[in-house]
Amino acid sequence: MEENRYLILSFDMASEVFGEMVLPGCVANGIGLQMSISVFGESLSLFEYDSFGGCSIWVMKEYGIAESWTKLFSFKSYIRxxxxxxxxxxxxxxxxxxxxxxxxxxxxxxxxxxxxxxxxxxxxxxxxxxxxxxxxxxxx
Structure with missing residues (x-):
């Protein structure tokens, strides 16, 4: 049985090749999560919103290395x-x-x-x- 997983789809404009980036394990299998991405310094960041209004911020320390995802901060109070x-x-x-x-x-x-x-x-x-x-x- 195939498992559904969230991922980030990338596109290298120089080589015109699509790629996939794996999300942190606990986020990749999330059901019904709202997420968005941004840049933090020179790193890719992921905002994970839960159903209670909380938000966790993840940062990919080494671009393209799935194991380098690190949780930077979690908001316990409501964040829109x-x-x-x-x-x-x-x-x-x-x-x-x-x-x-x-x-x-x-x-x-x-x-x-x-x-x-x-x-x-x-x-x-x-x-x-x-x-x-x-x-x-x-x-x-």
Whole structure:
């Protein structure tokens, strides 16, 4: 009997070849999980959302090496969507449609960013501009 497994499908634009990347074992066999991917520093990252509003963040330390997946952080409180990472390693997330927060995985501190977002999703361009501005404001 064939087992269903989640994976990441990749495409190498130079060689025009498709590839597959295996997810962490506990995620690969998940049923009904919501997931998304992003970049953390220079590493591939995976956001795994559970049915209770929690979120685990996985990072692939060595690109293409399945055994290098490492759980970076798990949110126990409700997270609607992880939006990305700041240069200092903090995680920016939407806790609701109107509440953006920043989490420091080292200190486990949550800071309300005092920003609201609409019910409409940020485009990638707007999100990048937001992170750029946050970094500039924090530098002053």
């Amino acid at each position: 969507k992880v939006l990305g990472f700041r240069k200092n390693g903090e995680i920016v997330a939407a806790k609701s449609y109107i509440n953006l927060v920043s989490f420091d995985p080292k200190s486990k501190q949550e800071v309300n960013l005092g920003m609201c977002r609409s019910k409409y999703k940020y485009s990638s361009l707007i999100r990048r501009a937001l992170f750029y501005l946050m970094e500039k404001i924090k530098a002053y």
